Amino acid sequence: QKEVEQDPGPLSVPEGAIVSLNCTYSNSAFQYFMWYRQYSRKGPELLMYTYSSGNKEDGRFTAQVDKSSKYISLFIRDSQPSDSATYLCARLTGGGNKLTFGTGTQLKVEL
Amino acid sequence: SQTIHQWPATLVQPVGSPLSLECTVEGTSNPNLYWYRQAAGRGLQLLFYSVGIGQISSEVPQNLSASRPQDRQFILSSKKLLLSDSGFYLCAWRGRERSYEQYFGPGTRLTVT
Numbered sequence: 001q002k003e004v005e006q007d008p009g010p011l012s013v014p015e016g017a018i019v020s021l022n023c024t025y026s027n028s029a030f031q032y033f034m035w036y037r038q039y040s041r042k043g044p045e046l047l048m049y050t051y052s053s054g055n056k057e058d059g060r061f062t063a064q065v066d067k068s069s070k071y072i073s074l075f076i077r078d079s080q081p082s083d084s085a086t087y088l089c090a091r092l093t094g095g096g097n098k099l100t101f102g103t104g105t106q107l108k109v110e111l
Numbered sequence: 112s113q114t115i116h117q118w119p120a121t122l123v124q125p126v127g128s129p130l131s132l133e134c135t136v137e138g139t140s141n142p143n144l145y146w147y148r149q150a151a152g153r154g155l156q157l158l159f160y161s162v163g164i165g166q167i168s169s170e171v172p173q174n175l176s177a178s179r180p181q182d183r184q185f186i187l188s189s190k191k192l193l194l195s196d197s198g199f200y201l202c203a204w205r206g207r208e209r210s211y212e213q214y215f216g217p218g219t220r221l222t223v224t
Contacts, residue, residue, distance in 0.1 A: 097143065
């Protein structure tokens with residue numbers, strides 16, 4: 001079982017929709033998670049990070065961690081065509097020096 | 112503000128040739144530095160990280176090596192490239208004063224022919 005699993009998509013939604021992106025993880029140690037957005041042929045851009053359970057909100061983005069089910073989610077409200085990208089979830093391991101990534105979910109927001 | 116640079120942006124090299132990719136960070140001191148590789152259809156894989164000059168930790172044994180000759184410079188090298196070395200190479204940094212967030216550079220796309 002992979003440490004971090006992510007549905008690769010592609011996920012296609014209309015503009016203005018609420019998008020839900022999800023990851024599951026298999027190891028319970030060190031509950032620090034990050035979400036990155038990666039446009040085609042570019043480096044990943046850090047969107048949000050969260051520690052332990054609960055929600056964290058930043059503008060149109062909300063990150064949620066459910067420790068009991070080992071599930072992490074990123075919600076995007078009022079999605080825009082500019083949100084079309086690949087979204088990567090990552091879990092911090094290795095004493096704080098290793099990020100284990102999911103394979104990414106490709107999102108397309110259509111006009 | 113902090114900036115991370117990588118060069119070259121793209122590279123096409125024949126099998127068996129050497130490799131040197133460079134990463135530099137501006138606007139911070141004593142960062143942790145990381146090399147990742149992203150292969151097509153796969154997630155990012157950590158290759159090396161460094162917590163200081165001359166200190167390199169290898170995550171995956173392979174045909175590559177890393178060096179950190181200066182505080183804000185990280186180099187990825189190979190003596191002889193293999194076809195399987197093709198991919199998107201990303202450098203990242205983490206500041207000591209921050210939590211654990213890592214910030215990525217623009218990447219180098221390497222094609223080995």
